[in-house]
Amino acid sequence: MKYLFKMDIKACAYISIKGFIKSKKMKTHYIGLLLGVLFLSACQKDFLDRQPESDISPDAFFRTEKDLELYTNSFYNVLPSAEGVYNEDIDNVVKQSLSDEIRGTRTIPVSGGGWDWSELRKINYFMANYNRTVPEDKAKPYVGIARFFRAWFYFNKVRRFGDAPWYSKVIEEGDEAALTQPRDPRTVVMDSIMADIDYAIANLPTGKSVEKVNKWTALALKSRIALFEGTFRKYHTEFALPDYERFLTEAAAAAGTLIAEGPYVLFQTTPDKSYLELFAAVNSDENEVILTRRFSDALQIWHNVNYYTITSSYGRPGLEKQLVNSYLMKDGSRFTDKVGYETMQFYQEVQDRDPRLSQTIRTPGYQRIGGAAEEVPQFGASMTGYQVIKFVGDVKYDSYNRSENDMPVFRLGEVLLNYAEAKAELGNVTQADLDLSINKLRERVGMPGIDLAAANIAPDPYLAAQYLQVNGANKGLILEVRRERRIELVMESFRWDDLMRWKEGHLLTKQFKGMYFPGLGSYDFNNDGNADVQIYTGTKPTGSIQFLKLGTDVSLEKGEDGGNVVVNEKIDKKFDENRDYLYPIPIQERQLNPNLSQNPGWNDGL
Structure with a gap:
């Protein structure tokens, strides 16, 4: 095994830290991290592939608490980018193109594919050296x-x-036992994960900070991890994984502790603005947001969310029709119980709905932050017509890569949902549990809360037709919790994990749809008497409204006879229930380590 680099992680970390120190009196640690990450990415290779020479002795660096702080700052590199938060698709947000996961065309990669271990090496190196001089x-x-x-x-x-x-x-170099170690069972790894997060909960500080992990961040992560694992084990009986109740109990306990003891409350202004303002704010609200990814115009750290939602350059994202249908009426009744809901046109269908709908997409009366005119949905920026506005800030940020609003990684809203779902899946949920958690989200936007008994007496058939695995005494409630989760967390990139843990991958194969139009003609989106869009065939009409040529700019289910907008209708989407809930191990890794088994259904010929 060759030495690929003379400079090992200790030297890389040292230079990373120097970059941090030289970052002119930063208010946050992210510029330093950026410098460190750039250098670390050049220095590090997969720790399974090499063992570097040691140029800097650990004794020369791990000497003070400040050294430990500076080193652990580099771990924050794993937080998702802004695009890793808002750039969601799956079946929530539909785009012009489809990922391999949605199309069912994933292949086994030769290398990469998420099988990377460099970040773990940094962490384990710290664990081996942190206690040389600093008291425990x-x-x-x-x-x-x-x-x-x-x-x-x-x-x-x-x-x-x-x-x-x-x-x-x-x-270490030459440790063949470790280099050729087989995969440990999921049960063993999960127990080790839970031990790590429990240590973090017990030993991290309790002070609030949206930039640094603390006890509350660890509790939030534990609730996320345990909820995922508990529901995965419950619904994926094919893996014969035990103790799903234990993980759901842990999820509920972690979330419950944070709710009861943590210093967080939901952000609240007015029901018709709170949800939108939470995500459009430049700086994360420290009352609700537990951990965020910082961005700053002053520090020249930007992202692209405004440009992403108003141009045709990034896939023209739009909410999918099934999700729009899932928003309740403002009085708590079901939209999909209304006679003729399937053929309602845009203006009619968005009236008197859950206020989060008009704070997630453009609806009549919408005005941009920093703008004066009312804006209607633009098909040039949205495949479905349901143009997203969540995370969209002031018009001054509309240029390419100039948005600076923070991106939440953990927030109280998710924790409330985790608590309600874990309790519902366990079957020991009470009305008090719902009032403590999920109903607070409803209350923020002026919606009536979920009534436990009523939900279970009459489960929503529209949702039941989607979530085929849900059964039992709490069926109605579980469906309502899933409705709430999908609506509250849309564009925060939870949907893939949710469908995978619930074993509902079949939903990815459904035809994605948008607004309903009864046929060719002109349509008034805001009911002001003026046409906003015209669907036509033949020669393009003249005028200043949106013109959509049928079959070119837009497709309808029944062509000239109308129907919902259909997106990517010529792509045959597939999901293999026996394979696609897990990703494949890369071929090269299995060649280097023949003891690595492949996941079920992925045939690499080895």
């Missing part, structure tokens, strides 16, 4: 950070691959 009681908070991110790292591996080799130390 002083080091514990930094160990808590390390173990938080190791739990995060392995959770991502488990939800992607299932079984994974568990490494709690840096692999």
